[in-house]
Amino acid sequence: MKRYEALAEDIAQSMRQGVLAPGDRLPSVRQASKQRCVSPSTVFQAYYLLEARGLIRARARSGYYVLGHAAVWPPEPDAALPATGTRAGAEIGHAASVEVSDRVFDVLEASRAPGVAPLGSAFPEAGLFPLQRLGRLLAHAGQRMDPASTLDDLSPGNARLRRQIALRYLADGLTVHPDEIVVTNGALEALNLCLSAVTRPGDTVLLESPTFYAALQALERHGLHAVEVPTHPREGMDLAALAQALAQHAPAACWLMTNFQNPLGSLMPEAKKRELVALLARHGVPLIEDDVYGELYFSVRRPLPAKAYDSQGLVMHCGSFSKCLAPGYRVGWAAPGRFARAVTRLKLSTTLGTCAPAQAALAAYLEKGGYDRHLRRLRDTLAARQQAFVQAVARHFPEGTRATRPEGGYFLWLELPAGVDALMLHRHALAQGISVAPGPIFSAQDRYRHCLRLNYGHADGALDAVETLGRMAHALAGQPRRRPA
Numbered sequence: 065m066k067r068y069e070a071l072a073e074d075i076a077q078s079m080r081q082g083v084l085a086p087g088d089r090l091p092s093v094r095q096a097s098k099q100r101c102v103s104p105s106t107v108f109q110a111y112y113l114l115e116a117r118g119l120i121r122a123r124a125r126s127g128y129y130v131l132g133h134a135a136v137w138p139p140e141p142d143a144a145l146p147a148t149g150t151r152a153g154a155e156i157g158h159a160a161s162v163e164v165s166d167r168v169f170d171v172l173e174a175s176r177a178p179g180v181a182p183l184g185s186a187f188p189e190a191g192l193f194p195l196q197r198l199g200r201l202l203a204h205a206g207q208r209m210d211p212a213s214t215l216d217d218l219s220p221g222n223a224r225l226r227r228q229i230a231l232r233y234l235a236d237g238l239t240v241h242p243d244e245i246v247v248t249n250g251a252l253e254a255l256n257l258c259l260s261a262v263t264r265p266g267d268t269v270l271l272e273s274p275t276f277y278a279a280l281q282a283l284e285r286h287g288l289h290a291v292e293v294p295t296h297p298r299e300g301m302d303l304a305a306l307a308q309a310l311a312q313h314a315p316a317a318c319w320l321m322t323n324f325q326n327p328l329g330s331l332m333p334e335a336k337k338r339e340l341v342a343l344l345a346r347h348g349v350p351l352i353e354d355d356v357y358g359e360l361y362f363s364v365r366r367p368l369p370a371k372a373y374d375s376q377g378l379v380m381h382c383g384s385f386s387k388c389l390a391p392g393y394r395v396g397w398a399a400p401g402r403f404a405r406a407v408t409r410l411k412l413s414t415t416l417g418t419c420a421p422a423q424a425a426l427a428a429y430l431e432k433g434g435y436d437r438h439l440r441r442l443r444d445t446l447a448a449r450q451q452a453f454v455q456a457v458a459r460h461f462p463e464g465t466r467a468t469r470p471e472g473g474y475f476l477w478l479e480l481p482a483g484v485d486a487l488m489l490h491r492h493a494l495a496q497g498i499s500v501a502p503g504p505i506f507s508a509q510d511r512y513r514h515c516l517r518l519n520y521g522h523a524d525g526a527l528d529a530v531e532t533l534g535r536m537a538h539a540l541a542g543q544p545r546r547r548p549a
Contacts, residue, residue, distance in 0.1 A: 188521025221247025329470025
């Protein structure tokens with residue numbers, strides 16, 4: 065843990081214990097620096113982190129003030145999550161064919177019903193995005209677009225937008241030339257194109273466990289086999305288990321999320337990312353890096369992707385504006401390193417291009433500025449909602465419930481008491497107008513039957529829905545319901 069993180073946690077602990085009460089003024093940066101024997105920069109970073117988590121707020125020319133107590137978190141799942149079929153560092157299981165689409169479609173179709181509280185949704189609340197401004201830019205782009213110029217936006221995509229994406233990489237210290245970027249119809253197309261570029265039917269792909277269900281669907285569609293590698297709920301894929309899987313299965317690729325993984329919310333530390341890239345490079349295995357949540361961090365800076373440590377062009381980095389700016393516009397991209405030409409040709413031979421007005425509108429938005437200001441507001445809102453959501457889970461769910469501790473994104477992974485079947489809870493919840501994402505859709509081998517992924521990115525009715533879910537979980541666990549504190 066870094067110094068500023070330790071200081072922030074110490075202050076949050078004082079809030080939990082009642083030493084610091086709502087409304088209290090924190091020491092000035094100069095005072096805290098002297099009292100704690102740390103640099104002013106460390107104090108600033110700690111205060112920024114607490115502010116991002118919705119625990120304190122700065123007042124102009126006055127200082128920082130406590131907003132409320134930090135959430136009391138349920139216990140964290142173990143490093144090797146239950147029901148994975150293996151423990152971290154143990155022998156990796158066989159390469160399995162994938163047949164998950166029917167179950168995933170059933171869950172997602174039920175979750176889209178009108179009036180359902182969308183705790184199982186893959187997107188946060190639409191009101192969190194600047195959709196009116198984007199809509200004006202989209203209309204303007206459509207009106208001014210020269211029909212002949214639309215051909216310029218075919219694969220690899222709008223040059224202005226690719227330049228803006230390259231500038232985002234540069235701000236993080238990565239040099240990615242615009243010509244290396246392929247604009248796609250959302251991150252899913254980027255990920256699928258990358259997968260197609262480096263695999264053939266019958267190949268094996270390494271995945272996190274649990275993993276994003278769309279990765280499983282992609283493997284199923286391409287006729288590929290999955291090997292699920294144990295994954296730490298806070299730090300991501302277990303690298304000792306990954307090394308064993310590489311030696312045992314000779315995979316064609318590895319697909320994972322290093323930043324705020326879906327569904328766990330795990331964040332791989334930078335040293336571990338460096339080790340991950342080096343390990344895969346020694347085996348010559350491409351890494352398909354899904355980084356759609358990287359901008360939704362609650363700390364002081366964006367966590368670097370694994371792409372930052374790639375010197376051989378083996379990391380195929382995929383991003384999107386769908387999760388952090390423009391859901392529904394379906395604009396993503398791939399920066400596929402040495403595979404850029406193969407991905408571009410696959411794009412040309414499949415969907416050919418991505419919506420030209422949407423690309424132009426996003427390019428104009430990024431050029432005009434305001435994106436980082438929007439992201440700060442979005443992150444602050446999500447961090448505050450996470451705190452309220454976690455408090456509701458701790459208050460209403462049965463004893464024995466465990467929860468991950470994401471430092472970004474908007475997903476919380478719950479491990480329920482062993483007697484609670486997540487699929488049954490999903491059916492009961494739908495009958496009450498609540499959607500959830502049950503654990504088995506995140507595994508090719510029907511694991512995580514007593515786990516749930518919940519979305520805390522929605523406000524209206526979300527906390528009431530958590531209380532109702534908790535009541536149902538109590539009933540399924542056979543526990544008397546606790547009286548709320």
